[in-house]
Amino acid sequence: MRRGLLAATSAGIVLVVAPHLGRAQAANGVRRLRDFYFTTQFYDGVALGDSLVRRYPRDAKIRAWYVANLVGTGATRAADSLTAKLDTASRDPWVLAARALSRHNPPVPSIATNNEAVQLARRAFALSPRDPDLAWLAAYTMINVPGFPRTDGPHTLAFIDSISRSLKDPIQLRIVRGWALALQHPFVPGEPSAPDTAGQNAGLREYAAQRARDSTNFAAYYEAGGRLRGTNDSLAIALLKHAVALAPRSPNAHAAYWAAIYAQRGPSAAKVAAVAADRASFLAVTDSAPWALDVAIRGMRYTTHEPGTAALEERILAKAPRSAWAENILLARANQWRDSLSAARDTTRLGPVPDSTIARARYIAGLEQFIGKGWSANPSARDQAILGLFFEVKDDTTYPAAKLVSVAKMVVDSMGMGAPSFRYGETARALANRKLELPYARTLAQEGLKHTSMYLRDFPGYFFTSVGDQADALDGQNATLYDHLGWIAYSQGDYAEADKNLTHALDLTKKNVQIYYDLGRLRSAQGRDDEAELIFAQGMTIRYRGVNPNRRELERLYEKKHGSIEGWEKYISALEEKERATRRAKILASRDTSRKVVPQFSLADLAGRVVKSDTLSARTVVVNFWGTWCGPCVAEMPELQQFYDKYRGDPTVAIFTISNDKDLNDLRDWMSKRRLTIPTLFDDGYVEKLAEIHAFPTTWFIDKDGKVQFTAVGNTGALMEEWGWRLEATKAGPVIQP
Secondary structure, eight states, rough: OOOOOOEEETTTEEEEEGGGGGHHHHHHHHHHHHHHTTOOHHHHHHHHHHHHHHHTOOOOOHHHHHHHHHHHHOOOOHHHHHHHHOTTTOSSSHHHHHHHHHSOOOOOOOOHHHHHHHHHHHHHHHHSSTHHHHHHHHHHHHHHTTTSOOOOHHHHHHHHHHHHGGGTTHHHHHHHHHHHHHHEEEEEEEEOOOOOHHHHHHHHHHHHHHHOOTTTTTTHHHHHHHHTTTSSSHHHHHHHHHHHHHHHHHHHHHHHHHHHHHSSSSSSSHHHHHHHHHHHHHHHHHHHHHHHHHHHHHHIIIIOOOOHHHHHHHHEEEEOTSSHHHHHHHHHHHHHHHHHHHHOTTTTOOSSOOOHHHHHHHHHHHHHHHTTTTTTSSSHHHHHHHHHHHHHHTOOSOOOOHHHHHHHHHHHHOOTOOHHHTHHHHHHHHHTTTTSSHHHHHOOOOOOOHHHHHHHHHOOOOSSSSSHHHHHHHHHHHHHHHHHHHHHHHTTTHHHHHHHHHHHHHHOOOOOOHHHHHHHHHHTTTTOHHHHHHHHHHHHHHOOOOOHHHHHHHHHHHHHHHHOOOOOHHHHHHHHHHHHHHHHHHHTOOTTTTOOOOOOOEEEEOOOSSEEEEGGGGSSSEEEEOTTTTHHHHHHHHHHHHHHHHHHHHEEEEEEEOOOOOHHHHHHHEEEEEEEOEEEEESSHHHHSSSSSOOSEEEEEOOSSSHHHHHHHHOOHHHHHHHHHHHHHHOOOEEEOO
């Protein structure tokens, strides 16, 4: 009887199958695909999978492991396309597994698709609860979420521990347990956190235990070596060297091994020689396949800048001229002019400086040639080129109008262009600045407003600890889009529409320099220069990297008005004081003449102590109504804490907040994580029913007689100053004059 053969070629591993071998050969193919995946020899897995899928198109296991290897090579679009029409209601667990693997690594990262992957993997395991590979998949999708802060360590650990013993502790599942142990410490955005040394050590012990069980298990060496790099370089190198021996065609193992060698202390020449030797061995065992040459080139280009890179690049261009690897080379060559341009623009650079005009022209030409070459094997590379070109030409008034419109449309059509405020908003702005296709620009900005909320909710790069954090981010992005709409209307000469949109943008956030700049220019165009000056002055107070455009515009107006910049600094000081005085007068004029009596309350604080309103008599009181779900409320909490700290020693003043959140424990946790010590009471219905507060944040300034003197609604971005004015005016009584 003839047997099937596995033949090694420069493309990887291909299957030569005798027609009569049937199911036995398919089962053997599944084992080989699985082994390639777990040893990260993904390209070999794809080469074998191409043959097997054609021969066994209905074999769900073959398809699933083929998809796994496709994803490992980064071919996420191919994996998604291959599984898009699968029946996700199927009772075949490996049909669900294939779709889970592709949705876990989607072409565009998404929380929704990652959640879908977890659900599909859990259903697959439920259909076949004795299958250790499906148990692995369920755990893997829970913890290894691409592009998203990993927070599910404890949940994954609990899941694994609940099933591992009944499955006889499969090694790959225990490897995921090692990840989970190392990720038990939850991630909190914006907060410093010490390394979870205990968790890391527990994970390393798990890997060591699996190496003791099976000295041929690749992952137990590879994962441990990766985690030890930078903390125990010698052990990391030893482990990764063993991983390379177990999987000599693994690009991941070799790349990690090279990185560990370079990370260790010691003579540079010795490290370069060690890496070069292993690289030569890697290229020999892979017959210098294009994907192997690509791995070698990336290591040489970004780690050591060794000579010989160009020769390897030419080999890829000759072997696979229209491949993703070739496309990476062509883009890198175009980007070399970007590096020259950056050097030319670096004013701190010593020695000869490249000609910026020549470098820029060649950079733009290189990107245009790359984008227009007529083929694309790697959409992300094309997206990078489009993005680079857009950034370089969007503010260039000499760039041909038709070309700019074309580049803007390519940005909008690209899948990986990020937040709607950029993808739609910045392209709309670039067109408006040149007064090009303004109706289309307006449509783009409006389209961005439709997508922003979903993007913030669904894109893994964003992670919020409260609804308020998310709402604040949403306000910020929407403010940017309304600013663009306002500027488009300004460019069309519709000042009324521009005023409406720019004013709304400023209502949404007080932290965007560009909004002040645009609104100030609108006021100047309307002939309201005094107002424009004050708006520019407000915009100058915001931190800004580089030259604040509001200051630049003020300087321009000053020179236009006075014929020179003599006396400019004195003018700026006077203008800033004028702006403050104008705001203060407006605020003090808003005193509540009805002298509303504060409804009585009896509310518990976060510790459960009851606070009654009558205990606050004879003091000036500031009470802030808020919730963690409220974006502007969350944004002003750090400054509110500063305000409280300033007055906490004053026995004549009481400052506290009333939160109308729904869960007291969640509120306590939220306050504790941010180290907020402001006295906070928990709402029992008082806020809406008795205080009749319907806008957040709202703050009352109450005099010693229990009457509201001032009401502040919203977040102006100047809490310390403006609340201070209101508080001092409330303490002084109604006789104070603005």
